[in-house]
Amino acid sequence: MKLYLKFLLSLAVGAACVWFALQKIDLHATREVLVRLPLAAVILYVATLAATHFFRAWRWQHLLRPIGVTLPPGRLLAISSVGFMAILAMPVRLGEFVRPYYVARGGQSRMSAVLGTVAVERIVDGLLIAILFFGCYLASPPGAYPTGLRVAAWVSLLGFVTLTLFLAFALAWPERTIRLVLAVTLLSRLAPGLAHRLSDKLRALIQGFRVLRQPVEMAAFLVQTVLYWGSNGLGMWLLARAMHLDLSPVAAYATMAFTGVLISLPNAPGLLGQFHAGVLAGLTAYLPAEVVRSYGGAYAIALHGIQFVWYVGVGFLSLLFVGGRAASLRDVVIESNRAAAEEGSGAQ
Numbered sequence: 001m002k003l004y005l006k007f008l009l010s011l012a013v014g015a016a017c018v019w020f021a022l023q024k025i026d027l028h029a030t031r032e033v034l035v036r037l038p039l040a041a042v043i044l045y046v047a048t049l050a051a052t053h054f055f056r057a058w059r060w061q062h063l064l065r066p067i068g069v070t071l072p073p074g075r076l077l078a079i080s081s082v083g084f085m086a087i088l089a090m091p092v093r094l095g096e097f098v099r100p101y102y103v104a105r106g107g108q109s110r111m112s113a114v115l116g117t118v119a120v121e122r123i124v125d126g127l128l129i130a131i132l133f134f135g136c137y138l139a140s141p142p143g144a145y146p147t148g149l150r151v152a153a154w155v156s157l158l159g160f161v162t163l164t165l166f167l168a169f170a171l172a173w174p175e176r177t178i179r180l181v182l183a184v185t186l187l188s189r190l191a192p193g194l195a196h197r198l199s200d201k202l203r204a205l206i207q208g209f210r211v212l213r214q215p216v217e218m219a220a221f222l223v224q225t226v227l228y229w230g231s232n233g234l235g236m237w238l239l240a241r242a243m244h245l246d247l248s249p250v251a252a253y254a255t256m257a258f259t260g261v262l263i264s265l266p267n268a269p270g271l272l273g274q275f276h277a278g279v280l281a282g283l284t285a286y287l288p289a290e291v292v293r294s295y296g297g298a299y300a301i302a303l304h305g306i307q308f309v310w311y312v313g314v315g316f317l318s319l320l321f322v323g324g325r326a327a328s329l330r331d332v333v334i335e336s337n338r339a340a341a342e343e344g345s346g347a348q
Contacts, residue, residue, distance in 0.1 A: 130261060
């Protein structure tokens with residue numbers, strides 16, 4: 001029932017984003033630009049996407065080692081690829097549990113601890129793109145950013161800075177953090193049994209933050225994170241140029257950053273509408289409205305379409321490797337969410 005409710009929520013988010021995107025584009029003009037999309041542009045973007053995929057997957061090893069988890073390179077890439085596909089395809093970020101589920105199934109760590117590494121990864125990603133987005137906003141000419149984008153720049157930066165401070169606080173004072181969470185939620189008084197299980201999960205989750213105490217591993221993770229987002233933005237800029245969209249490198253990275261912030265929220269299935277709305281909103285700060293309505297719309301659709309085919313294709317091939325022929329994405333997502341829910345009562 002929870003999954004169905006989350007799915008309905010994601011459909012509402014997707015519908016709102018699709019409506020917003022349709023207000024920003026001219027479907028006829030967008031189609032005309034899309035049919036002229038050069039094959040060379042697609043191949044070039046796929047090449048940068050492959051590099052982006054590799055850095056995004058490979059950096060996770062530096063977060064896993066501090067909690068005692070080591071994976072062979074092939075399995076690390078395969079598990080990550082299935083996880084990326086699940087995050088993209090499934091609503092409300094239900095796919096976030098897939099990678100920790102596969103690692104915990106191997107018996108090297110509790111699922112809560114592996115979820116801690118994912119939390120670090122997400123917060124670092126969010127902080128980096130929030131800083132990038134805010135920096136592009138500050139460097140833009142006065143009045144270039146609409147009110148909505150200006151508010152988003154401040155909110156995203158403050159939000160991810162707050163989460164970063166929470167990471168540091170939880171690592172320095174784990175027991176105080178757990179007591180604070182239980183006090184704020186009133187679980188200690190209302191449901192002592194649930195509070196005990198939650199404290200156990202939080203304690204294991206904070207163990208996943210250990211990389212913050214290992215400068216070498218953290219530095220390697222940060223370098224590969226910069227390479228991940230750098231190749232991502234480079235690919236977006238190259239595709240824009242190949243589609244005859246006069247987008248500067250700064251505009252490409254700003255659009256990437258805002259889209260990244262937007263899709264970090266509970267997402268629609270396949271990021272449909274949400275991804276497009278992020279790209280189109282970002283472009284409005286740098287391009288004339290008539291260009292956004294034609295070339296901008298085609299650009300957003302091409303970006304999303306190529307990424308979707310790439311991540312789903314690589315993910316399904318990897319699913320055969322990590323889960324066997326009988327595995328399905330639906331079963332893996334349900335099992336991973338069930339394992340996450342049962343983790344607090346002792347299930348691995």
